[in-house]
Amino acid sequence: MSEIRFTDQHEWVRLEGDTATIGITDYAQEQLGDVVYVELPEVGKTMAAGDEAAVVESVKAASEVYAPVSGEIVEVNADLEGQPGGVNEDAMGRGWFVKLKLADKSEFTKLMDEDAYKAFVEGLA
Amino acid sequence: MRYLPLTEADRRDMLGVIGAKSVDDLFVDVPVRARRDGLVDLPKRKGELDVERALSAMAAKNVSAGSVPFFVGAGAYRHHVPSTVDHLIQRSEFLTSYTPYQPEITQGTLQYLFEFQTHVAMLTGMDVANASMYDGSTACGEAVLMAHRVTKRKKAVLSGTLHPHYRAVVENISEVGGYAVEALAPAVSDRTEDIIARIGDDTSCVVVQGPSFFGDLIDLSAIADAAHAKGALLIAVVTEIISLGLVTPPGDMGADIVVGEGQSIGNGLNFGGPYVGLFATKTKYVRQMPGRLCGETVDAAGERGFVLTLSTREQHIRREKATSNICTNSGLCCLAFSIHLSLLGEDGFRRLARINHANAVKLADGLASVKGVEVLSKTFFNEFTIRLPRAASGIVDALAEKNVIAGLPASRLIPDDASVENLLIVASTEINTDDDRAAFVAALKEVL
Numbered sequence A: 001m002s003e004i005r006f007t008d009q010h011e012w013v014r015l016e017g018d019t020a021t022i023g024i025t026d027y028a029q030e031q032l033g034d035v036v037y038v039e040l041p042e043v044g045k046t047m048a049a050g051d052e053a054a055v056v057e058s059v060k061a062a063s064e065v066y067a068p069v070s071g072e073i074v075e076v077n078a079d080l081e082g083q084p085g086g087v088n089e090d091a092m093g094r095g096w097f098v099k100l101k102l103a104d105k106s107e108f109t110k111l112m113d114e115d116a117y118k119a120f121v122e123g124l125a
Numbered sequence B: 001m002r003y004l005p006l007t008e009a010d011r012r013d014m015l016g017v018i019g020a021k022s023v024d025d026l027f028v029d030v031p032v033r034a035r036r037d038g039l040v041d042l043p044k045r046k047g048e049l050d051v052e053r054a055l056s057a058m059a060a061k062n063v064s065a066g067s068v069p070f071f072v073g074a075g076a077y078r079h080h081v082p083s084t085v086d087h088l089i090q091r092s093e094f095l096t097s098y099t100p101y102q103p104e105i106t107q108g109t110l111q112y113l114f115e116f117q118t119h120v121a122m123l124t125g126m127d128v129a130n131a132s133m134y135d136g137s138t139a140c141g142e143a144v145l146m147a148h149r150v151t152k153r154k155k156a157v158l159s160g161t162l163h164p165h166y167r168a169v170v171e172n173i174s175e176v177g178g179y180a181v182e183a184l185a186p187a188v189s190d191r192t193e194d195i196i197a198r199i200g201d202d203t204s205c206v207v208v209q210g211p212s213f214f215g216d217l218i219d220l221s222a223i224a225d226a227a228h229a230k231g232a233l234l235i236a237v238v239t240e241i242i243s244l245g246l247v248t249p250p251g252d253m254g255a256d257i258v259v260g261e262g263q264s265i266g267n268g269l270n271f272g273g274p275y276v277g278l279f280a281t282k283t284k285y286v287r288q289m290p291g292r293l294c295g296e297t298v299d300a301a302g303e304r305g306f307v308l309t310l311s312t313r314e315q316h317i318r319r320e321k322a323t324s325n326i327c328t329n330s331g332l333c334c335l336a337f338s339i340h341l342s343l344l345g346e347d348g349f350r351r352l353a354r355i356n357h358a359n360a361v362k363l364a365d366g367l368a369s370v371k372g373v374e375v376l377s378k379t380f381f382n383e384f385t386i387r388l389p390r391a392a393s394g395i396v397d398a399l400a401e402k403n404v405i406a407g408l409p410a411s412r413l414i415p416d417d418a419s420v421e422n423l424l425i426v427a428s429t430e431i432n433t434d435d436d437r438a439a440f441v442a443a444l445k446e447v448l
Helices: A026-032 A105-109 A114-124 B008-018 B023-027 B048-059 B083-089 B107-124 B136-151 B164-177 B192-197 B221-229 B241-245 B283-288 B315-321 B331-368 B392-401 B434-447
Strands: A003-006 A011-016 A019-024 A035-039 A052-058 A062-066 A071-076 A098-102 B155-158 B180-183 B203-209 B233-238 B257-261 B277-281 B294-298 B304-308 B383-387 B423-427
Touching (some): A003 A114, A011 A105, A019 A026, A098 A105, B008 B023, B083 B331, B107 B241, B107 B304, B107 B331, B136 B155, B136 B203, B136 B257, B136 B277, B164 B180, B164 B203, B221 B233, B233 B241, B241 B331, B331 B423, B331 B434, B392 B434
Parallel strands (some): B155 B203
Antiparallel strands (some): A003 A011, A019 A098, A035 A052, A052 A062, B257 B277, B294 B304, B383 B423
């Protein structure tokens, strides 16, 4: 059973046990356009919520992806190195960026749930 | 009307904000000995003809590089630049065009940048080169910063035969960025083992120049292997790019980044600038590379075209996280470089390199025959170091009186070091004739 949360920076976090998988939302990938490169952090690196976790580069811009929650990087999505387009094709699935070992669950529960994020995005239109 | 937009009150307010008492306070970082008290004593008025006469008389006291046998190198070399080069770069499409901020409509500019990059990559033996930096020394500083980004380490090791100006730029840029630099003491030839011994687990890069500041050639392979074994990069520096017509390219000896000064091809001495910095690396590091990068592609109709590519590294998109604050390149100088190199062709370039080397060998043989002179460089391209029986600076001054510009006393760039006081760095390019060399040898015999 997994739970999913969102940030106002258009990142998503899916929590399974104490492993948080992080990516960018479908809305974000659409705004960025074709993703051409993703720079990922090193496994083993510890980061606080708000630290830069990755850089996603599209034909239009390069944007930082911030860690929505604190923890240690346990895995990065190596598939994105050769196929960054995976972010466009399946942002919420195989386009994930990193997996963190969650340090503090309260950081996760504070984030927006799916309905709140939907309302947030609609508000941007 | 004079354009003086600031009032005294404006100045006072601005100084107040930054906490300076006077405009002079803004110059405290300039050493006192380099500052001047008061104004230069000039006559209130003079006729144009009088001014021209006075300045011409002053200028005539100089011994210019083109007027006498000239043997100075040390990072800036006097070569023959065919008049075709100047003629072509002065076409207004080249001369007056600014850096391509709207790149795709300036296909001509992009094409020559692409050709320049191709030339640099081929010469250095690397995968990819950028559209040039300001000069060799800043390219060297940028290479060190790039190595820090690639390795996520913060310490550079500099060889003792790196050009002192390049070393100064690296030290300066590192001090500002909070990075460490370990520089070996200047030496005519530092031993490979000594450099390798400095490479540690915290070393991001090793910077080695070849031909060295003193002229020696160096096999980089062992240093490259040692650096790679510790997870560090090898940055190779080339200040005399024509050497690559004869010497193995640094890329073939394992260099990860090659930087250099391109002035020797297509560009005059220009009083020390503008010059053209060369910067090349391996494809896998391209996203950490500074500077403009031009790419070849096809348009919607399948026609060949050029674009600026990987711009997300650059400041106009990436802001403070850009790989560099350079937002332009040495456009006209790199155009001159590419035109000259194209005129030479591969065979011509190799031939030019052979002539340079042959001329330097002839000069070294001539100087070695002078009593009290010792040629220290064992292997060299077009530049080498000799030991004189007393301080080189005095001898160079004496030779200048005899209308020979004999070379660079090492003490000019390495002051307060008794071990280099008698050393003279001498270059001989294709411009020197047998008569030039004979004049040098004869004058030196008289002076010693």
